[in-house]
Amino acid sequence: MPYATYEYQGRRYVGRVERTENGDRLVPLVGLSELGRDTPADVLSAAAELPDQAVAANDAYLCPVVPHPDKIICIGLNYLAHVGETGRDLPTYPVMFTKFASSLIGPRDDILLPAESEQVDYEAELAVVIGRTGRRIPREQAANHILGYTVANDVTMRDYQYKTHQWLQGKAWDHSTPLGPYLIGPGEADVSAAGIRAVMGGKKLQESDTSRLIFDIATLIATVSEFTTVLPGDVILTGTPGGVGFRRDPQLFLRDGDEITVEVDGIGSLTNRVRRES
Incomplete structure (x- = not known):
C-alpha cells in the first residue's frame, strides 16, 4: 500500500494513503514520524493505524517521502538515449x-533557482527506497531489500556540474530535488517497463520506460551494496x-x-513550480 511522510498542525506523521472518490486521505501510523532508517519493511507493515485521525492529503504538507535518508546514491548515464545525447561511451560500470x-524538497514545493546558476536543468527519475539492511547483496536477492518506489526530479545546475570532472557541485544543491509524493510498495507496481516522462507547458521533454535502463534496479542494489x-x-x-x-538545441x-x-x-x-530564490 502507498505511504507518505506528512505534516499536519505542526506534527509530522507517517500515513497510509487511502484512495477515495473525494481524493486521497492519510491515515497516521502509531509511533512513526517519518519514513527512513527507523521504518524498515517489517516495522512499517506491522504498525497500527489511527483511522479516526485521518486527514485529506490536500490539507497536509507532503514532505519528501524520506526526509532524512542516510544515503542518496544517484546513477548517471543509465539510459542509452541519454548516453547518446551526451556523446559519451556506453558505461560498463554504473556512474554514481x-x-x-x-x-531534498517535498513533491509540491517550489524549485528554487539560485542566483549563482543560469543553467538549472530537469531530470525525470524513478527512485528506489531501501527497506532492509544489507551488504554485498547478490543480485538475485536485491528485491528482498526494496521498501518501495517513488518519483524524483534530479534538478541539476549544469554550469556548476561541468566546472570539474566530478559532478557533486552541480547535483547536491540545498533544497533542489523533489522526492515523492508517495512510497509505492514493490508488490503494487511493475517497474520492469514503467513509462517515465518530464512534461512542461504541455510538451513532453523526456519520455522513455524503465526497461531501457542500462543497469537495472537489482544490479544497482548489488553494485552499491558491494x-x-x-x-x-x-x-x-x-x-x-x-x-x-x-543537450537540446x-x-x-x-x-x-x-x-x-x-x-x-x-x-x-510530482509537479513543482519554479521560482527565483530571493
Missing part, C-alpha cells in the same frame, strides 16, 4: 554520485532518459514561473 538529505551497507530509508535514483535541457533551462511535472507510470507524479 551522491546527494545529501538537505538536497562497497557500502545499504540501510532502510536509503534512496537510489536510477538515472534519467534522454531529452535533458542542456537550443538549450532549455528552468526559468522563473515554469511548472515542471515528472511522471512514472504506476508510481505517481
